[in-house]
Amino acid sequence: PRKIIIDTDPGQDDAVAILLALASPDELEVLGLTAVAGNVPLRLTERNARIISELAGAVDMPVYSGCDAPLRRKLVTAEHVHGKTGLDGPQLPEPTMALRPGHAVDFLIETLRREPSGTVTLCPLGPLTNIATALQRAPDIAERVQQIVLMGGAYFEVGNITPAAEFNIFVDPEAAKIVFGSGIDLVVVPLDVTHKALTTKPRVDAFRALGTEVGRMVAEWTDFFERFDKDKYGSAGAPLHDPCVIAWLLWPDLFSGRRINVEIETGSDLTLGMTVADWWHVTDRAPNALFLGDVDAEGLFALLTERLARLPLR
Ligand code: BDR
Numbered sequence: 001p002r003k004i005i006i007d008t009d010p011g012q013d014d015a016v017a018i019l020l021a022l023a024s025p026d027e028l029e030v031l032g033l034t035a036v037a038g039n040v041p042l043r044l045t046e047r048n049a050r051i052i053s054e055l056a057g058a059v060d061m062p063v064y065s066g067c068d069a070p071l072r073r074k075l076v077t078a079e080h081v082h083g084k085t086g087l088d089g090p091q092l093p094e095p096t097m098a099l100r101p102g103h104a105v106d107f108l109i110e111t112l113r114r115e116p117s118g119t120v121t122l123c124p125l126g127p128l129t130n131i132a133t134a135l136q137r138a139p140d141i142a143e144r145v146q147q148i149v150l151m152g153g154a155y156f157e158v159g160n161i162t163p164a165a166e167f168n169i170f171v172d173p174e175a176a177k178i179v180f181g182s183g184i185d186l187v188v189v190p191l192d193v194t195h196k197a198l199t200t201k202p203r204v205d206a207f208r209a210l211g212t213e214v215g216r217m218v219a220e221w222t223d224f225f226e227r228f229d230k231d232k233y234g235s236a237g238a239p240l241h242d243p244c245v246i247a248w249l250l251w252p253d254l255f256s257g258r259r260i261n262v263e264i265e266t267g268s269d270l271t272l273g274m275t276v277a278d279w280w281h282v283t284d285r286a287p288n289a290l291f292l293g294d295v296d297a298e299g300l301f302a303l304l305t306e307r308l309a310r311l312p313l314r
């Protein structure tokens with residue numbers, strides 16, 4: 001299996017992404033979860049990461065706590081989407097498993113130095129603070145990363161936190177700039193893709209029909225998460241953003257995209273955190289990312305439901 005580290009700010013959609021990865025041990029070996037501040041403050045995201053691991057039956061999963069604020073800015077959170085805990089919806093148990101001692105950034109650096117070069121993929125599902133801090137502190141790890149597959153940015157679909165920017169990139173644009181300029185092989189799942197992966201009623205009913213605790217939790221999470229997009233945009237359901245990252249690793253044929261240049265706006269207040277994506281190749285700037293544009297949503301949800309049925313692990 002391919003070795004991955006999931007860097008995350010759970011978040012109901014982060015939770016589903018983590019469950020999908022843990023349900024796919026033949027293809028993916030999750031070396032650890034690194035929590036970062038984003039949707040909610042760090043003390044909640046690291047707690048949520050443990051709750052999700054326990055729900056999946058992965059009680060030995062290494063979970064590390066990381067950066068509690070962006071590199072240079074004040075933290076912006078998204079309780080208006082995810083609720084006060086970040087995982088609002090179902091009643092959740094207190095986690096019993098402990099955090100691993102040490103900082104997430106040290107775990108990232110040590111793991112990348114220890115594992116054979118080119119064998120560890122990073123999957124950031126939140127602001128890029130932990131990843132950028134690791135790259136700044138240990139520039140030698142850049143060439144050791146196999147790939148970064150991240151949820152962030154937007155092109156045609158533009159913003160969900162400002163008119164120009166997607167949340168993960170907006171929260172820590174300086175960190176995003178470091179990652180996009182790192183020379184590491186990048187795959188980017190922007191809002192253009194995730195807004196096609198909507199949790200419609202039949203899709204959520206299918207989670208519930210699994211008849212398991214995981215199925216029920218995922219259904220209740222997505223029910224809660226939906227109200228934001230339904231109320232605000234009249235959308236048919238909520239975009240299941242972060243699971244698309246894991247889905248791309250499992251079934252890349254469900255997606256299509258283009259290798260293009262993507263730069264991050266860090267100067268302008270008006271368009272802060274915008275992913276300036278050269279989709280039409282109108283500049284001679286070298287491509288630095290595979291920027292996805294489309295997904296087969298039916299296929300995605302069918303496979304997601306099939307995988308979630310395998311949880312909890314025994
Ligand atoms: C991203 O922001 C968060 O609210 C979600 O978890 C996702 O990672 C979507 O913009």
Ligand code: CA
Nearest residue numbers: 011014125126
């Ligand atoms: Ca997230």
